[in-house]
Amino acid sequence: MRNFILFIRRFFNLIFFLLLEVICVALIARTNTLQGDDIMSSANMLMGTMYKQRNDVAYYFALRRMNDSLVRENAELREQLADHGETDVLYDSAATVPVTFTDSGVAVKYADYVYRTARVINNSVGAVNNYITLNRGAKDGVRKNMSVISANGAVGRIVNTSAHFSTAISVLSKKQQVSAKLKDGTIGYISWDGKDPSRLQMRDVPNQIKVRKGDTVYTTEYSFFPANVPVGIVYKTTLIRSKNLQVLYLHPTANFRNLQYVYIVENKMAKERARLEEAAKEDDK
Amino acid sequence: MTTLIKNIIRFCIILLIQVLILNKVTLQWWAQPSGFPVFIPYLYPLFILLLPFETPVVLLLIAGFLCGLTVDSFMNTAGIHAFATVLIAYFRINVLNALMPKNLTEYSGQTPSVKNMGWLPFIVYVSFLIVLHHAAFFTIELWSLSNIGYLLLKIFASASTSVLLIIAYVLLFTRQTGTGKSQRIL
Numbered sequence: 001m002r003n004f005i006l007f008i009r010r011f012f013n014l015i016f017f018l019l020l021e022v023i024c025v026a027l028i029a030r031t032n033t034l035q036g037d038d039i040m041s042s043a044n045m046l047m048g049t050m051y052k053q054r055n056d057v058a059y060y061f062a063l064r065r066m067n068d069s070l071v072r073e074n075a076e077l078r079e080q081l082a083d084h085g086e087t088d089v090l091y092d093s094a095a096t097v098p099v100t101f102t103d104s105g106v107a108v109k110y111a112d113y114v115y116r117t118a119r120v121i122n123n124s125v126g127a128v129n130n131y132i133t134l135n136r137g138a139k140d141g142v143r144k145n146m147s148v149i150s151a152n153g154a155v156g157r158i159v160n161t162s163a164h165f166s167t168a169i170s171v172l173s174k175k176q177q178v179s180a181k182l183k184d185g186t187i188g189y190i191s192w193d194g195k196d197p198s199r200l201q202m203r204d205v206p207n208q209i210k211v212r213k214g215d216t217v218y219t220t221e222y223s224f225f226p227a228n229v230p231v232g233i234v235y236k237t238t239l240i241r242s243k244n245l246q247v248l249y250l251h252p253t254a255n256f257r258n259l260q261y262v263y264i265v266e267n268k269m270a271k272e273r274a275r276l277e278e279a280a281k282e283d284d285k
Numbered sequence: 286m287t288t289l290i291k292n293i294i295r296f297c298i299i300l301l302i303q304v305l306i307l308n309k310v311t312l313q314w315w316a317q318p319s320g321f322p323v324f325i326p327y328l329y330p331l332f333i334l335l336l337p338f339e340t341p342v343v344l345l346l347i348a349g350f351l352c353g354l355t356v357d358s359f360m361n362t363a364g365i366h367a368f369a370t371v372l373i374a375y376f377r378i379n380v381l382n383a384l385m386p387k388n389l390t391e392y393s394g395q396t397p398s399v400k401n402m403g404w405l406p407f408i409v410y411v412s413f414l415i416v417l418h419h420a421a422f423f424t425i426e427l428w429s430l431s432n433i434g435y436l437l438l439k440i441f442a443s444a445s446t447s448v449l450l451i452i453a454y455v456l457l458f459t460r461q462t463g464t465g466k467s468q469r470i471l
Contacts, residue, residue, distance in 0.1 A: 013342040017375045020350050024371065027357075027364030028425060047359055054305050124360070126311040126325045128426050131361040167361060194427065195435065197311075197323060257311070 048165035051122040051133050059119075059260075066260050073151040112268040113226055116140060118148075120259045121165075125197035129173040130256070132156060136264060137164040145224055147265045153230040153253030154178065154219055155262055166264075171231065172197055172256055179223035180231050183215055190217065190231055190250065197256055200232045202248040209246075211237055217250055226265055288337055288394075296332050296352065299454075303329040304359045312446060322439035326446040329356055329366075330418045331454060333374050334411060338385075338392040342378055349374030362426070369422040373414045384410055399455060407455075412448050419444045 008015065122133035136142050138161045148155040148168045156170035171178055177189040180202060186209050190202050202217060215234045219225035232250025239246050307326055333349050340348075353367030360366065381389060381397065384406045392401070399407050419440045427436055 013346075013375070016343055017346055017371065020346055020371045021368060024350075024353075024364040024368035028368065031363040044358070050304070054309075058309075122308075124308065124311070124325075126323045127360070127362065128428075129361075195322065 044162050045164070048121070048133065048135075048137075048162065052135060052165075055119070055121040055135075062258065062260055065258070069151055069260075114141075114266040114268065116142065116264040116266070118142075118166075118262055118264050120262060123256070123259050125172060125256050128194040129175050130170045130197075131159075132168045132170050132259065132262075134158075134166050134168060134262065134264070135164070137161050137166050139163050141266070142166045142264055143266070145270070146267075147223075147225045148262050149225065149229050149265060150254045150259060150262045152255065153232070154225050155254050155256075155259065157224055158264065170256060171200070171252065171254075178225065178231060179220045180217045181220045182209065182211065182217060184209065187220055187222070198251055200250040200252055202232075202250060203245070205246050205248055207239065207244045207246050211246070211248055213237075216253070217248070224267075224270070226267065292332075292336065295335065299329055299332050300352075300355060302454075303327065303356065307450075308360065312442075322435060322442060324439055324443040324446075326443060326450055327415075327419065327422070328447060328450050328454065330370060330373055330415060330447075331411075331451050333370060333377065334414060334451075335396055335398070337394070337396045338381065338389050339394075342375065345374040345377060346371055365422055365425050368425060369418045372421050373418045376417065377414060380410055380413055399459070408448070408452070411451055412444070415447050415451070416440065416444045419447065 116136060118134040118136040120132055121135050122131075124130045124132075132148070132155065134142075134148070142158060142161050144158055144161065146158045148158065154171055156168040156173075157176065158166050158168045160167045169176060171190070172192050174192060174194045177191045179187065180190045181187045182205070186205060188202050188205050190200050192200055205211065211234055213234055213236070216230050217232050217234065219227060219229045219231055221227045230253045232252045234248050235251055236249040237246050238249070307328055311323055311325060329352060332352055333345065336345060336348065349370040350367055353370035356366040356370075357363050378389070384402065385392070395401050397407065397410060402410065423436060423440050423443070424430075427439075430436070
């Protein structure tokens, strides 16, 4: 016993050092999955308030650029509105399923989206898993797993909320992949290799599908994003001969380096759909 | 000003610089060849490096752990910064022992600085621990050795930028008096 105490006393520093490192490793292991993100995040009160103060200063200098992007988005939305103005929704419901149709006897109501605006108060592109802090939280109705899009394209997914702030994991993250489709409906996954914030990859696209430079890739109904939100633009394709597959390299359409305003999209049907899909999985077992 | 208060103020200043300014600065050397690493310089390990010579190892470890956890919660990287900072807090004493001519207990009331150590030993001390910190941090963050060239490039680029910033900080907060003596303010 005496030897044991002497041993502890002699190597106390080393033991304490190893203990702290084990705690750190446990924390890292806990957050290495998508589910563990809630343990520590910049969505808490202190961090959020500090980030907000900083953003208030930087905000002023970005006003001009933001005005431009808002005007452009307005024009785009007006164009889309004009396209739909002459469509008789009831008649053409097979072609363009209206997303907010109330009579479920006529058309299947599969999605009902609520858009909330939010300001980006912190943002990174340099890490392997990048997070964005937003100035909306649980009090504004933001919940986990809602999707975040900007005027230009898909941005990320909410992983954590506090009363007034929330954090989202961005598309630029090794932890999550985004279900995506090409113009002709080919479905695949978009992933990021953790290196260059202006390069996304779409792997395992069959070789016979013709992809051109400049083609846009959109989100699908399968993911947490609303369908048909642009994710990236193809700028390079490489062929893997042995597998007869091609890899597409994309520039993300959202500019992650200077995100200012984003929309938090709530899918009101998401819960019902998730419950149904869970039930189907249970039946399989 | 007592050493304790001085260190607490320094902790706040360094952390504010790190979180409010440096985290926003995402650097990329030579942006053109695509694939060159994007990185953030890390100044905050300087807090551990500038604690007094005689600080007991246990205190160093606790300070490193708290400092790392604070940065972690700002950057959403639970544990990685804390791991790297505790690592350099533990090895700090060995590096100092190797570089200083006398036993560390003889430098009571002094802190590692250019004045107390001389330029070359100070820069060796800073660079060694910063490289150790960055190597641990980026290895855990990337979590694979399959692309070792990229990892080394990232460590090198980030560490050299951090060391430059640390030298800038040290120069900025040192007062030069007329007789050629210099004094650290913070």
